[in-house]
Amino acid sequence: MWETKPRPKRESSADLLAHIHQTAQAIGRAVQLMEVCGTHTVAAFRSGLRDLLPPSVSLISGPGCPVCVTPPSYIDAAIELSRRPGVTIATFGDLVRVPGTFSSLEQERAAGADVRVVYSPMDAVAIAREDPTRRVVFLGVGFETTAPGIALAVRSANGNMVDNFTVLSALKTMPAPMRVLAAGEEVKVDGFICPGHVSVVTGASAFSFLAEEFGIPCVVAGFEDIDLLRGIDMLLAQIAEGRSRMEIEYSRAVRWEGSRAAQSVIAEVFEPCDTEWRGLGVIPDSGLKLRPQFAEHNAASRFGVELTSRHTSVGCRCGDVLRGVLAPPECPLFDSRCTPATPMGPCMVSSEGSCAAFWRYGKRRRK
Amino acid sequence: MTAPRARSDRVLLAHGGGALMTKELIQSVILPVLDNDVLHPLDDAAVLNVTEGQLAFTTDSYVISPLFFPGGDIGRLSICGTVNDLAVKGAKPLWVSLGLVLEEGLAMVELETVVRSIGVTAEEAGVQVVTGDTKVVEKGKCDGLYINTAGIGRLVVPCPPGPTQIQPGDAIVVNGFLGDHGAAIMALRAGISFSPELSSDCAPLWDLVESVLAAGVTVHAMRDLTRGGLAGALCDLAEASGLGMRIWETLLPIRPPVRGVCDLLGLEPTAVANEGKIVFFCPSEDVDTLLSVLREHPRGEFAAAIGEVTARRDGFAVIVSRIGGERIIDLPPGETLPRIC
Numbered sequence: 150m151w152e153t154k155p156r157p158k159r160e161s162s163a164d165l166l167a168h169i170h171q172t173a174q175a176i177g178r179a180v181q182l183m184e185v186c187g188t189h190t191v192a193a194f195r196s197g198l199r200d201l202l203p204p205s206v207s208l209i210s211g212p213g214c215p216v217c218v219t220p221p222s223y224i225d226a227a228i229e230l231s232r233r234p235g236v237t238i239a240t241f242g243d244l245v246r247v248p249g250t251f252s253s254l255e256q257e258r259a260a261g262a263d264v265r266v267v268y269s270p271m272d273a274v275a276i277a278r279e280d281p282t283r284r285v286v287f288l289g290v291g292f293e294t295t296a297p298g299i300a301l302a303v304r305s306a307n308g309n310m311v312d313n314f315t316v317l318s319a320l321k322t323m324p325a326p327m328r329v330l331a332a333g334e335e336v337k338v339d340g341f342i343c344p345g346h347v348s349v350v351t352g353a354s355a356f357s358f359l360a361e362e363f364g365i366p367c368v369v370a371g372f373e374d375i376d377l378l379r380g381i382d383m384l385l386a387q388i389a390e391g392r393s394r395m396e397i398e399y400s401r402a403v404r405w406e407g408s409r410a411a412q413s414v415i416a417e418v419f420e421p422c423d424t425e426w427r428g429l430g431v432i433p434d435s436g437l438k439l440r441p442q443f444a445e446h447n448a449a450s451r452f453g454v455e456l457t458s459r460h461t462s463v464g465c466r467c468g469d470v471l472r473g474v475l476a477p478p479e480c481p482l483f484d485s486r487c488t489p490a491t492p493m494g495p496c497m498v499s500s501e502g503s504c505a506a507f508w509r510y511g512k513r514r515r516k
Numbered sequence: 517m518t519a520p521r522a523r524s525d526r527v528l529l530a531h532g533g534g535a536l537m538t539k540e541l542i543q544s545v546i547l548p549v550l551d552n553d554v555l556h557p558l559d560d561a562a563v564l565n566v567t568e569g570q571l572a573f574t575t576d577s578y579v580i581s582p583l584f585f586p587g588g589d590i591g592r593l594s595i596c597g598t599v600n601d602l603a604v605k606g607a608k609p610l611w612v613s614l615g616l617v618l619e620e621g622l623a624m625v626e627l628e629t630v631v632r633s634i635g636v637t638a639e640e641a642g643v644q645v646v647t648g649d650t651k652v653v654e655k656g657k658c659d660g661l662y663i664n665t666a667g668i669g670r671l672v673v674p675c676p677p678g679p680t681q682i683q684p685g686d687a688i689v690v691n692g693f694l695g696d697h698g699a700a701i702m703a704l705r706a707g708i709s710f711s712p713e714l715s716s717d718c719a720p721l722w723d724l725v726e727s728v729l730a731a732g733v734t735v736h737a738m739r740d741l742t743r744g745g746l747a748g749a750l751c752d753l754a755e756a757s758g759l760g761m762r763i764w765e766t767l768l769p770i771r772p773p774v775r776g777v778c779d780l781l782g783l784e785p786t787a788v789a790n791e792g793k794i795v796f797f798c799p800s801e802d803v804d805t806l807l808s809v810l811r812e813h814p815r816g817e818f819a820a821a822i823g824e825v826t827a828r829r830d831g832f833a834v835i836v837s838r839i840g841g842e843r844i845i846d847l848p849p850g851e852t853l854p855r856i857c
């Protein structure tokens with residue numbers, strides 16, 4: 150149930166927009182499209198796309214911002230580790246400012262913890278190799294996009310006996326929460342803009358169940374303005390014609406079967422596990438943990454870290470935002486107690502969080 | 517008679533002690549490069565001859581890491597940053613002070629290279645280093661070398677350009693490619709190697725500003741696009757002038773490798789620092805003259821008109837995307853965060 154048949158040549162954004170308006174009129178009812186990936190959320194805001202769409206077509210953000218769906222228990226565990234003697238925390242930058250229950254890594258760093266921002270998991274392996282006295286914990290957060298790089302880092306550390314390199318994995322896989330959303334009653338999604346980068350790894354096939362089992366039109370779209378316009382145009386065409394298929398707009402990068410090489414390195418190092426998603430709870434088999442043969446690189450088991458569910462900050466409704474139930478400006482904390490400079494929840498911290506995007510790009514409307 | 521001591525090849529704490537070693541350092545490293553009549557007495561304060569008119573005075577500190585980068589070094593930067601702050605106020609830079617904070621153990625050859633670079637850049641910028649200070653701190657207390665410079669310039673315009681003079685309808689012009697400095701530094705720090713095109717644009721710009729003013733262009737405001745980049749400058753100026761500003765994404769001059777680095781690191785090219793770029797605001801009838809003067813200058817070859825000041829009095833700058841949507845230009849709140857997926 151998928152196709153990459155040649156589409157009518159509508160290459161200019163003006164043509165695409167005109168066609169989108171025309172199709173929306175033909176559909177004759179309100180439609181809600183969910184962009185799952187945080188990068189799509191940002192791209193839609195950056196291009197001013199929301200203001201150009203017909204009023205009957207709305208975009209809602211899904212659970213595709215890796216920092217946002219990471220539960221507070223994980224941040225608390227990272228903070229607790231950072232306070233232990235000899236521990237160096239290596240992390241992608243977005244996590245540094247995310248508030249845990251009582252603190253953040255940014256505050257811990259100011260208080261003397263060794264927290265380093267790296268651009269690649271291999272940088273963390275290098276830190277571990279250069280100083281064998283440090284116990285380096287890499288915060289493994291992300292989806293199928295970051296998992297292959299982390300898997301390669303683990304494999305490299307393992308092969309080169311860098312046994313002071315460990316990963317605290319909160320890696321997640323994307324299809325499972327989308328199944329939860331599609332099966333749930335809370336949000337009516339008329340079409341999914343499926344994640345582009347994740348699909349490069351998993352292939353579009355990983356998401357085709359949404360069309361096949363749930364009858365929801367799907368398009369894997371790229372991240373340029375024109376990609377999003379084309380993706381929306383394709384979704385509206387499916388809705389207008391009463392079809393539901395998985396279609397690939399991002400065909401320059403995404404194939405039906407994905408990247409076998411990336412999939413196999415993930416499978417070599419990780420195995421599926423149950424994991425907690427902020428706002429969605431524990432979803433069976435939606436996480437990735439290190440396989441037993443890489444146990445010495447597993448920070449959770451080596452340091453005896455417990456990831457127990459805890460409450461988020463009082464009033465923070467990031468969970469509802471992540472399920473698409475609540476639009477960021479509807480949160481009582483939005484722009485009052487919670488701003489990018491004083492974030493109460495991860496959706497306001499991450500550059501890909503929908504609260505941060507609404508705050509940054511919706512400023513003038515609020516004034 | 518004592519034999520001459522072998523010169524240390526590293527900076528020692530004693531070099532900052534104010535005694536013999538400090539003097540030796542100044543005489544062997546600083547003076548050979550920066551000496552001039554005003555500095556030469558090495559007295560407590562420099563005495564400057566001023567004529568009529570107004571002076572502009574500014575200061576800035578430089579803590580860049582790494583000290584040396586493609587297209588410049590901390591020494592060049594410490595002159596350019598300060599003289600450019602004067603230039604955008606319509607002041608011809610004349611004198612600068614030089615405060616050096618050195619880390620114990622800094623290689624003497626690195627210090628010499630930085631001082632030489634200061635000398636070359638000061639000459640290029642037409643300024644004299646007229647007073648200075650050297651301190652040494654213990655190893656680990658600073659990252660190699662920090663510099664503070666202050667600068668004094670003479671206003672050559674009767675009324676210094678500034679945000680209050682910006683008018684609705686003004687054209688917004690930049691003198692070339694945006695984000696070169698920040699992208700070069702970030703790429704270096706992140707260990708991303710790119711083509712040699714990726715280098716800092718660090719340069720003194722008085723010469724460029726002077727030719728614009730000499731051509732009779734009415735300049736309402738200028739701002740050098742350092743930290744915060746174009747986005748930061750436009751946010752500030754829109755707020756300070758209370759006017760709206762609109763720029764077009766398709767008109768922005770950004771080099772492909774800079775775009776590449778920004779994409780990789782999750783940065784907004786318009787918010788990335790420059791060290792040789794100015795944004796100009798001028799009446800629309802002057803824009804052709806401004807562009808042609810800029811384009812004749814080596815530091816303005818790729819000048820471009822990128823937008824306009826609007827009558828919408830809301831104090832916001834917006835950018836029009838390639839598909840015609842508008843978004844507000846805003847700044848990241850804290851440190852620049854790389855993205856993770």
